[in-house]
Amino acid sequence: MGLEIDARDQILQSLRGNTLKIPDLQALLQHWPQYVNLEVDRLRGYVDKKLRALFPEGEKLEKKRAADLGLFAASWWPYAHFEALMVVADLSIWLFVWDDELDSAEFGSLVVDPTRATAYRAETLDFAEKCLVADRHQGTLGKPINAIVESFKPVGEAISKSCSAHQVETFRKELRFFIEMTEVEQQVQMSKRLPSIDEYNQRRMGSSAVRVCLAVTEYCYGNEIPPSVIEDEDMETIWNETNVIVSTMNDLLSLRKEIMQDQVDSLVPLLYVQRGTLEAATENIMEMLQASVATFEEASLRLLDRYFADAETHRKLVQFIHGCQLMEDLAAAAAAAAAIGSRTIKKRDDDVKMMGVEKRAGGAVDHAGDAQISPTHVAILDVTNRDFSAVMLYSMRSRYRDFGMLASLYGKPILAIIPAAWHSPWHYGPYIDQLRSAGYTSVSERLSSCDSLHPRDQSVATDADFIRARLLMPAIEAGREVVVIMHSYSGGPGSVAAKGLSVADRRAAGRNGGVLGLIFISAFVAHEGQTLVSGSGGQWLHG
Numbered sequence: 001m002g003l004e005i006d007a008r009d010q011i012l013q014s015l016r017g018n019t020l021k022i023p024d025l026q027a028l029l030q031h032w033p034q035y036v037n038l039e040v041d042r043l044r045g046y047v048d049k050k051l052r053a054l055f056p057e058g059e060k061l062e063k064k065r066a067a068d069l070g071l072f073a074a075s076w077w078p079y080a081h082f083e084a085l086m087v088v089a090d091l092s093i094w095l096f097v098w099d100d101e102l103d104s105a106e107f108g109s110l111v112v113d114p115t116r117a118t119a120y121r122a123e124t125l126d127f128a129e130k131c132l133v134a135d136r137h138q139g140t141l142g143k144p145i146n147a148i149v150e151s152f153k154p155v156g157e158a159i160s161k162s163c164s165a166h167q168v169e170t171f172r173k174e175l176r177f178f179i180e181m182t183e184v185e186q187q188v189q190m191s192k193r194l195p196s197i198d199e200y201n202q203r204r205m206g207s208s209a210v211r212v213c214l215a216v217t218e219y220c221y222g223n224e225i226p227p228s229v230i231e232d233e234d235m236e237t238i239w240n241e242t243n244v245i246v247s248t249m250n251d252l253l254s255l256r257k258e259i260m261q262d263q264v265d266s267l268v269p270l271l272y273v274q275r276g277t278l279e280a281a282t283e284n285i286m287e288m289l290q291a292s293v294a295t296f297e298e299a300s301l302r303l304l305d306r307y308f309a310d311a312e313t314h315r316k317l318v319q320f321i322h323g324c325q326l327m328e329d330l331a332a333a334a335a336a337a338a339a340i341g342s343r344t345i346k347k348r349d350d351d352v353k354m355m356g357v358e359k360r361a362g363g364a365v366d367h368a369g370d371a372q373i374s375p376t377h378v379a380i381l382d383v384t385n386r387d388f389s390a391v392m393l394y395s396m397r398s399r400y401r402d403f404g405m406l407a408s409l410y411g412k413p414i415l416a417i418i419p420a421a422w423h424s425p426w427h428y429g430p431y432i433d434q435l436r437s438a439g440y441t442s443v444s445e446r447l448s449s450c451d452s453l454h455p456r457d458q459s460v461a462t463d464a465d466f467i468r469a470r471l472l473m474p475a476i477e478a479g480r481e482v483v484v485i486m487h488s489y490s491g492g493p494g495s496v497a498a499k500g501l502s503v504a505d506r507r508a509a510g511r512n513g514g515v516l517g518l519i520f521i522s523a524f525v526a527h528e529g530q531t532l533v534s535g536s537g538g539q540w541l542h543g
Helices: 008-015 040-054 059-066 069-076 082-103 114-131 153-162 165-189 197-207 210-214 217-221 233-253 255-260 267-275 278-306 311-338 425-437 460-477 488-498 503-508
Strands: 035-037 344-346 352-354 357-359 365-367 379-381 414-418 481-487 514-521
Touching: 008 255, 008 267, 035 040, 035 069, 040 059, 040 069, 040 082, 069 082, 069 311, 082 114, 082 153, 082 165, 082 210, 082 217, 114 153, 114 165, 153 165, 153 217, 165 197, 165 210, 197 233, 197 267, 210 233, 210 311, 217 311, 233 255, 233 267, 233 278, 233 311, 255 267, 267 278, 278 311, 311 425, 414 425, 414 460, 414 488, 460 481, 460 488, 460 514, 481 488, 488 514, 503 514
Parallel strands: 035 379, 414 481, 481 514
Antiparallel strands: 344 352, 357 365
16 A cells, blocks of 8 residues: 655655665676677667657757667677667657656646646557558558657567567557556656555556567567466566566666656665665665565576477577566666766755765775766677677676576587688687577677778787787676687687686686687697797688
8 A cells, every 4th residue: 555645745854955875786697798880870860760750859869869779789789680770769769758758747747737648648559450460551550649659660560570479469569558557657756656666666667668668679589488477477577576676777867857857756766765774775775686686596497407408498598587687677777877976956945965886896886076986898789691690798697507507508618719810700600690590699890800990900919918808808707718729720719818727827816707718710729939831830820
């Protein structure tokens, strides 16, 4: 049952002027991957064009552009080809812009007009249903009154054209749930009653739109997971916990905005009322996040173990789970980004309390006006016409290493596949597919010297530095063991990159992880100090 509180302004006044110490959320998910699609800059241009079609020049457009929805889509769906990436970017734009019309007085007038808001939702549902009908005839869609509603069209048409009936129905169901929960959200916010935490969490499962985004993940990767697997209890847990993790982190980050809009219907204020202080509320949130991460991982392992014998379904599940982790890790990265610089909670007398935050060595976050946070490694993926190009990097928490299935997936070393001089990960696609089917994860990127704009600046040394920084150290620093697989030319820079990183060397230094072994495939092997020419008898090699 909700809290009967007439004076919401008392809560607002109590919160204003306080300092929110943002926890080290990235540390919670540091064992999960973080990638960005190689097409991110191209996508940003696409998003900018779309936003300019929706908004005239001015402050509203600039604020929408500042949200960097191109980066958002490229980070949530890093393995999507550009055609699919444009569709999910359209979806991202639509979700943000559509929702702002309902819950942001800064962007829309429907916040305090429930009658018009209801009509807006009804028009949206009607138009979305028409877009999602696969066998419609040209010209039957009609043109909605609202341009924002109409911007859903490319999303609906792409989903109806490319997805199975079950996938379309799943997307339709989640979209309807999202829209219905935004109405419940508005009704509660316009009432005098604060929701209970349970009521809020149930509503947030829809109004966050996370499930809508999860519903297009299979489309992005060109997969169809069997409906019976999608409806598995553990899969539902994965969806729910992804929603909880992303929504909870977002609630932490959006507190300042909510307070400035006189809203207290989010997790932090509700826990603040219950626990008495922001510090206690934040501690409670971290406990909730830790529990959700553990539940997510346990459900993932059970699901993968259950379908391990079905290599194709298992591969698709790994991709889907990986996609969920990327969504959650992006939310944590956003928390880190928000912790740089100053944050304010504004009082009504225009006095401003600075809320800069700083990431300390122990993971604590403290008040500081000029905070700095060390960057998190982000791999840029070159997604070509292979369905997954190069790219699994998993490392579940060490406490799961005794699970039987980890011997087949997570307990095996990561394979760093170093391409030859003129090759990209795409050339090794069938090989990577076979490795994945056998339960191995792999990472690969085209060498920095390949098709470089500045070839005179490239050398074996620069390639070695690239391999070490981009392919070896992220996994090794996460405590993983790596086998380096080198083809042709890469035998030279790959060997140099691995020097000093052996498992034995790192154990001697009290560190986990390291290079477990080197595999040369038709590759050059030179002794230390030799060049490829001297190692070949002093003669240039000719094809």
